[in-house]
Amino acid sequence: MHHDFYLAWRYLSHHRTRTLILVACLSLLAILPLALHCLLAEGENHMIARAQSTPLLLGTRGSALDLTLNALYFNTTNPTPITMYEAERIGQTGWADPLPIYVRFRVRGQPLVGVTLDYFDFRHLVPAQGAMLAMLGECVLGADAANHLGLKPGDSLPTTPENLFDLSGVYPLKLHVVGVLAKAHTSDDQAVFIDLQTAWVIEGLGHGHAGDKPITQVSGLAFGQADSSLASAGKLITYTEITPENMDTFHFHGDPSSYPISAVIALPRDRKSATLLKGRYVDNEASVQLIQPLETTSSLLDTIFKVGILFDGVLLLVGSATLLALGLVFALSLRLRQRELQTIFLLGCSRAKVLRLVTAEIMLIGLASAMVCLILAVPVQNYAGDFVRYFVMP
Amino acid sequence: MSIKFTDSCSFPCSSSQYMLFLVWLMLSFLPAWAGVTESHPLKVIATNYPLAYFAERIGGNRVSVTLPAPADEDPAFWKPSATAVGDMQKADLILLNGADFEKWLPQVTLSKLKLADTSAGFKTAFIRIENAITHSHGPGGLHSHEGIAFTTWLDFDQAGQQAAAVALAMSRKRPEWTSVLTDNLKPLLDDLAALDRQMKELTATKPGLPLLGSHPVYQYLARRYGLNLQSVHWEPNEMPAPEEWEGLRKILATHPAKWMIWEAQPSDAIVAKLKELGVGSLVFDPCANRPESGDFLDVMGKNLENLKDAYR
Incomplete structure (x- = not known):
């Protein structure tokens, strides 16, 4: 038997180009569906990881998808705000820790996200440059937001008015950039983070006073150039800046429980607490809903990743065609080798022996392809996650 | 515990010695293991x-x-x-x-x-x-x-x-x-309950006794223990302006207090001037910051003793 494999090996070595092409074809045919499935699975995992790490989400009753996209991915869809009372209510149950989040404003296209300091601990976000939020009016930038805005710690970032034609609206707030977060490969990279209280100042719920007047300054070509006559003439947009000098005058009016937030991430202490908490929000008449972002995101991804089935179908067709082509190549090569096979026969080898020789060749090619597949499968498995993180969904 | 080593080997050789060595080794590491499980302050x-x-x-x-x-x-x-x-x-x-x-x-x-x-x-x-x-x-x-x-x-x-x-x-x-x-x-x-009881017992001896507060910080004390207290805005180390003394005289006309409660010992000049008006000074330290000596209970105990002057 090993003589058959020896002769087959010698034959394949002699026609090494043809052999290499055959091995490459078979290897690619086997590894492509595997690699594609790996990448799709990693992509799905990557997208679902954020939802998976967010056990429960409380927000206004309505579309669970809008709520999830807004609170987890800072989508532009703004669900109706809820109040801080809802976060306090969750905290008072003792079953879960509430993380209120307010996503309403945008700064030069980047989402401006109002959070408490606990959010950074929860998402494992740490500053790569500068420091964490400490005082009112400060912001930290996600890694991509910092690149996009071209800002670094020490710079200023004025918020964008919601409506330029709303003369009675609140003035933009000049935010102080105190830190840039390390890259997290999530939607946090795109965001500009501020404290919830700063978000409420932007909202107009908190303000400072200089004497009897609210603190606003006039922006000329650059911040710091002020001319009250221009401001009074209504020719230039004014802005608010929180400085160490006026910080003490900043205060809020009304009950903080009534201040707006867009959602509350609830972190239950255990499974039982999660169940008890969910039980509190089963009332269909309530103005808020408690959802599991994983369920919402999974159903969305199920729809999106149906494309995977299409890929499988296409690969099956291409694979079948390639296998047929390979069969044809073998049949044609046997015809080309007719004289060679006839010589072997004349030398005294039986037809069965010839068949064994050809089978040994096919087996050796198959074995080589399997080995190439195995070698390629290791990096595909190991680096699919990084590939998706850096190139597919950066 | 001493372990006997033989001349031929530098390690305990018999099985009983070996067991003893193991036990000793485990006991030596026990505090370290306990330290690992102990949570930080x-x-x-x-x-x-x-x-x-x-x-x-x-x-x-x-x-x-x-x-x-x-x-x-x-x-x-x-x-x-x-x-x-x-x-x-x-x-x-x-x-x-x-x-x-x-x-x-x-x-x-x-x-x-x-x-x-x-x-x-x-x-x-x-x-x-x-x-x-x-x-x-x-x-x-x-x-x-x-x-x-x-x-x-x-x-x-x-x-x-x-x-x-x-x-x-x-x-x-x-x-x-x-x-x-x-x-x-x-x-x-x-x-704290004992302090509460003592305060109640003391203030119950003269209910409605008019008192003055040097600073508006005794609201809860006054409410809980029924003190008839009116406060001014004076500092122990700053002599009040003449108009503030005038204001005090007006208060005293309708609120005949004999004692003023201070957050800290007032200056001698203020004490003397108050004395001219027939108002004594006593300290009831709210103890919002760490005291130089003693603790919260010591300070509150002293406050209670000081307050006894007014109710004597």
Whole structure:
């Protein structure tokens, strides 16, 4: 038997180009569906990881998808705000820790996200440059937001008015950039983070006073150039800046429980607490809903990743065609080798022996392809996650 | 334990010696293993001394309590710098007095999950101050007492509730300590209840006795123990202006008080001038900052003794 494999090996070595092409074809045919499935699975995992790490989400009753996209991915869809009372209510149950989040404003296209300091601990976000939020009016930038805005710690970032034609609206707030977060490969990279209280100042719920007047300054070509006559003439947009000098005058009016937030991430202490908490929000008449972002995101991804089935179908067709082509190549090569096979026969080898020789060749090619597949499968498995993180969904 | 080594080998050779060696080895490592499982001390920040005292009494050496306000500053008017905020962010638990004591709270970024408002349980009992005068003294600069009266702990029943809130907050952070914390809380509550009882007994001897307060910080004390108190805005080390003396005379015309309660010992000149008006001076230290000597109970005990002068 090993003589058959020896002769087959010698034959394949002699026609090494043809052999290499055959091995490459078979290897690619086997590894492509595997690699594609790996990448799709990693992509799905990557997208679902954020939802998976967010056990429960409380927000206004309505579309669970809008709520999830807004609170987890800072989508532009703004669900109706809820109040801080809802976060306090969750905290008072003792079953879960509430993380209120307010996503309403945008700064030069980047989402401006109002959070408490606990959010950074929860998402494992740490500053790569500068420091964490400490005082009112400060912001930290996600890694991509910092690149996009071209800002670094020490710079200023004025918020964008919601409506330029709303003369009675609140003035933009000049935010102080105190830190840039390390890259997290999530939607946090795109965001500009501020404290919830700063978000409420932007909202107009908190303000400072200089004497009897609210603190606003006039922006000329650059911040710091002020001319009250221009401001009074209504020719230039004014802005608010929180400085160490006026910080003490900043205060809020009304009950903080009534201040707006867009959602509350609830972190239950255990499974039982999660169940008890969910039980509190089963009332269909309530103005808020408690959802599991994983369920919402999974159903969305199920729809999106149906494309995977299409890929499988296409690969099956291409694979079948390639296998047929390979069969044809073998049949044609046997015809080309007719004289060679006839010589072997004349030398005294039986037809069965010839068949064994050809089978040994096919087996050796198959074995080589399997080995190439195995070698390629290791990096595909190991680096699919990084590939998706850096190139597919950066 | 000594281990006998033979001449031929430097290791215990017989099986019994080998077993003894193993036991010794395990016992040697036991403290280290115990150390691994022991949780680190709970880093607690208290915004005033009464809360720091409660935390120290309840937590014992399990907690490391810090009072961030400098010793020479009234914690009620202290404002944290960015560095102080950074230090607070590193704490495991931040004990707040509430009742508007921490006026700087809306201006800083702190972890909400680390904050414990110790007066939240009696929010509805807060005393609101209207039309307060803005004045200046000490490093805190210009300030006003408008808003909510914040010396909640001078009502010793409320102080007990705050102590219980401190214990609850600490046990939420370290559930495994709950029984120890509860055991430590009980004697503290007993001490506060004893103070409360003594205050009630003392003030019951002369109900409605007119008294003066040098500063509007005794609202809860007055309410709990039925003090007939009217306050001015005087500082112990600053001689009041003539118009303020005139104001006092007007008060005395309708409120014939014989004693003025001070936060700290007033200057001799003020004491003498008050004496001319027939008003004695006694100290009832709210003890918002760490005292130079003694602890919260010592200071409150001394306050009680001082107050006895007025009720004698």
